[in-house]
Amino acid sequence: MKRILAVMLAVVALGVLAFSAEKIKAGFIYVGPIGDYGWSHAHDVARRIVDEKFDWLETIYVEAVPEGEVETYIDQLVRQGCNVIFTTSFGFMDGTLAAAERYPNVIFAHCSGFKRNANMATYMADFYQVYYINGLIAGALTKTGKIGYVAAFPIPEVKRHINAFTIGVREVNPKAEVHVRWIYEWFNPAAAKEATEALIAEGCDVFAFTEDSPTVVQVAAEKGLPSFGHYSPMYDFAPDYVVSGQLVHWEKIYEDFLVKIYNGFYTTKNLAHVDYWWLLSQGAVEVGAKPGMVINPKYEAALKNYVINHPAFGKISVYELVFIRLNQMADPGITFDPFQGPVYDRKGRLVVPEGMWMSYDALITMEWAVEGVVGPWPGEP
């Protein structure tokens, strides 16, 4: 009896030990205000999801942090006992690396950068496949053959998205053009409004964008024109006009990363090669006007009636094509990529040879503009 009791006690003690692994206190540093309805908002939504999900996790955040100040804020978060710190802007990269070297016992993860350390990983959820799917839909909906794109900054990430979008557009509508306007801000509703109005004046009748507010959706809807939401679910801003859009699920990455730390799989010693580049197949991004609604039902009929003669699938409606492509990319064994060769840039150069896919490095340093993009393109090779 005593022996059984001792064994039971030992089991209980082991159990307690196993489950009393250190609590994690994670600090999140955002470049924008969490009310921006874009990038920082999406990270904060994800933070709250993981915070609710795990009782061993405590989170705090700081918003609107200027890029040069990131080290100061990291200092303060460490002083408050954070043992995991996420920094969510490319401009935080060098400051995060310096802090990682200064605090070898804290785990860092930097979003969208490329510098890592034994205690510093990198992560990114990218939209290029999602933009391609949106492009297929946009190509079928335009009547003028001109699609407007309001873009933030001419950097590879945004260029990659515009290119993927345009490839989608041209796959179903080879003569259509994507007209681009740069506003040089991540968040500037006034500039986004002006750019949208200018594009409408040029004859554009479908809109996509990269900007952290629902402005483009609202301005287009006022004129009765369809658009694609960006970053957050924008369906509610214009239920009749938001066709689809790009949605992000940063919580998938945060959950994976934090659970692996909790289980002792990730430590302060082994992160030098940990880089999340998560796409549709990992569920980090989603195509939809809002979660679960890939295509706004109001536009289903139009897409089912738009039938093309596809080189791979023969006679097919765009509605069907969207879901075929989505499945090809969402399946863990991905069988399709938007940048599947042959891809020509708009100067006529072959940038992806027949049958080839682009490497990760080529994707994240993309500077060229694909055929079909119209408008200025700073840094075009």
Next chain:
Amino acid sequence: MRRLGPFVFEPRLSPPRYIVFGVSVLAVVVALLAAAPVFLGYGQNPWQAYAAIGRGIFGSWPSFSEVLRRAIPLILCGVGLTLAFRAQFWNIGAEGQLLAGAVAATGVALFLRVPEGLRLPLMFLFGFLAGAFWGLIPALLRVKLGVNDVISTLMLNYVMAYIVEWLVHGPWKGPTMRGFAYTDAFPLAARLSFLPATRVHWVTLVLGVVMAVLIALLLARTRLGYEIRVVGQNPDAARYAGINFTVVLSLVMILSGGLAGLAGVGEVAGIHWRLRSPSHISMNYGYTAIIVAWLARGNPLAAIFTALLFGLFFAAGDYMKTTLGLPFQITGVFNGLILFFLIGFDLLMFWRVRLARKEGAWISQAGS
């Protein structure tokens, strides 16, 4: 003498120091009281919060050093602005002049072939010259063409911000930055060293204090300083006395812009080690410096202290955001309230307020 309801206001031409000090402290206290409901609204006990902020900032040298670090650009810009304001030249352009200095410093840091030992001194030199040039334009525009200095200095801020934006997106975009809009990092020889256990780039701090002393001496002890004061206080007398406005205002703005330019050098060489988006290079330091100079009442030495006060506000704001977990807007509300009361309580420095005693006195005073 004026009256408002039962109160009588008597002008106080030069308030004694204890009044200035006492009224300023009173303003901060009233501001803290006024901000208390905001803290309560966010579920924080305001007194505990203030105590936490105080402990957080003054509790250790590394935390207190943040006050110094944030004050550095404000000292340099603020001192320059006191000079311009003494000449009644309304330089709203320290922001652009600061960025001009940052651009010049970046050019020297990344592209100029010079011995490594000379690199930092040349960055400061060219940063000063670039800020001076950006300040000189509105000075000449006003003297030669009568262009309003408030408008021209303000507008040139936007021009310089777009130049910075163009540089980081265009010709200066760093080859190692994978297409993102940043220049490459500065070489080690172009980075300022820190005070131990802090991120205080002390060279710029020392430069700021030295410049404050020099500008104070210039104003008080030199012929040029005298001319600057006359131009500011009585332009007609200055003209009558044959003071050359072109020379005086040009020199004022060369110094004022140049000092802001030095602040820009300090920011890129001491904090960022690269050029990046203008809104991240300067957190509106050029605009905040206007209030720094204004609260210093045109006294360059006092600007050091008002700059430190704002450094304290910034550091307190950082602390509120992280430790108290307040939304960043609350930081703005808090700082705004303190500022509002500091400026509003000015009234008490320059006007003595007392209750009107007799009906008769009211009438005679109202008539005076």
